[in-house]
Amino acid sequence: MTTIIVIYSLLAICLAWSLLKSRQKTKQSFKVAAMALWKMAPGLLAIVGMVGLILGILPPERITQLVGEEAGFLATATAAVLGAVTLIPALISFPLAASLLRSGATVTTIAAFITTLVMVGFVTAPMEIKALGKKFTLLRNGLSFIAALIIAGLMGVILG
Amino acid sequence: MNLIKKFKAPLLLVLIYLVLAILWPEISGRSAKVAIDYLREMALIIPPVFVLMGLLEVWVPKEKIKKLIGTGSGLKGFFFSFLMGTLPTGPLYIAFPMAGTLLQKGAKVSNVVIFLGAWAAIKIPQLLVEAEFLGLSFTALRFGLTLTAVIVIGFILERLIKAEELPELQAGSNIPGRTFGGSRKSRPLVN
Structure with a gap:
């Protein structure tokens, strides 16, 4: 909800400013936006489909089963991979992580899950490649995955 | 025909949903709801995000x-x-086209990585929810470590990626008569 309010207020301010300065340029901005949206539409729709599919096959309860009761490196690795391939809105992922913690998952596992979830995007990679290039995408996601494992390990040592 | 080709990925997914609906209706029902x-x-x-991007591009x-x-x-x-x-502006995939525009306009690779990293992992409203569910020490530690990681990754990418390896201008690159703001009065619209 805050997100929506912030975006629309930002848009209203910028749009008002733009309209005051130049109608023509404002129109042009809309044209640019429409073209970009049309270009990105297949990718965005594919993301919607993939998110649904993944969460349909792997509902939160199933994820709990997969990484909840187990401990050790395997659980952490599984959590990291699950975080990388799934795309769960942050507001759902934190309660999920908390329930994982309650059902016996270690801090390391939870940290790996949350960190890859926010930093690595397998489903969104095609879109990232389109906007930022293949090399950028592969390096950013690959390094983020490694970083997530290191962060998870450190957090386990410090908090565990 | 071109339209089908352009939308082949979503169409393929619709097909998968239909197959699932026949074989495992339980899964497809859950998926469709999500x-x-x-x-x-x-x-x-x-x-609104795309219009903001358009304004950024033009102004x-x-x-x-x-x-x-x-x-x-x-x-x-x-x-x-x-x-x-860190502005609360939605999921990461929305930031990609924005980051692409910034890169093409001459932003440093490391700064774009930091922008994406902050967008993904260090959102203020998100941190509040995280602290509520996972505790303040977990949140603070993850924040610090993630920020460090994002900065390091930014510097690595900066070293490894050359300007030629970045994709060409995409959004609105071939709009006729496009002129950049030009006037010294124009301000960035993103902040």
Whole structure:
């Protein structure tokens, strides 16, 4: 909800400013936006489909089963991979992580899950490649995955 | 025909949903529900973000972006990229086209990585929810470590990626008569 309010207020301010300065340029901005949206539409729709599919096959309860009761490196690795391939809105992922913690998952596992979830995007990679290039995408996601494992390990040592 | 080719990925997914609906209706029902919820959320967030991107593209001159977050922008560039990323503005995939525009306008690779990293992992409203569910020490530690990681990754990418390896201008590159802001009065619209 805050997100929506912030975006629309930002848009209203910028749009008002733009309209005051130049109608023509404002129109042009809309044209640019429409073209970009049309270009990105297949990718965005594919993301919607993939998110649904993944969460349909792997509902939160199933994820709990997969990484909840187990401990050790395997659980952490599984959590990291699950975080990388799934795309769960942050507001759902934190309660999920908390329930994982309650059902016996270690801090390391939870940290790996949350960190890859926010930093690595397998489903969104095609879109990232389109906007930022293949090399950028592969390096950013690959390094983020490694970083997530290191962060998870450190957090386990410090908090565990 | 072209349209089918353009939308082949979503169409393929629709096909998978249909097959699932026949074989495992339970899974497809759950998936469809999630997908519809998600679509509804995207329909609210995506249009304003793309219009903001259009405004950025049309109004903010290249030199301005270069000065703010380009090579030689130093610490100021870092803070600015970080702040832009922490604004509560929705999921990461929306940031990609935005980041693409920034890169093409001369932003430094490391600053774009920091922008994306902050956008993904260091959102203020998100941190509040995280602290509520996972505790303050978990949240603070993850924040610190993630920020460090994002900065390190930014520097690595900066070293490894050359300008030629970045994709060409995409959004609105071939709009006739496009002129950049030009006037010194135009301000960045993203902050």
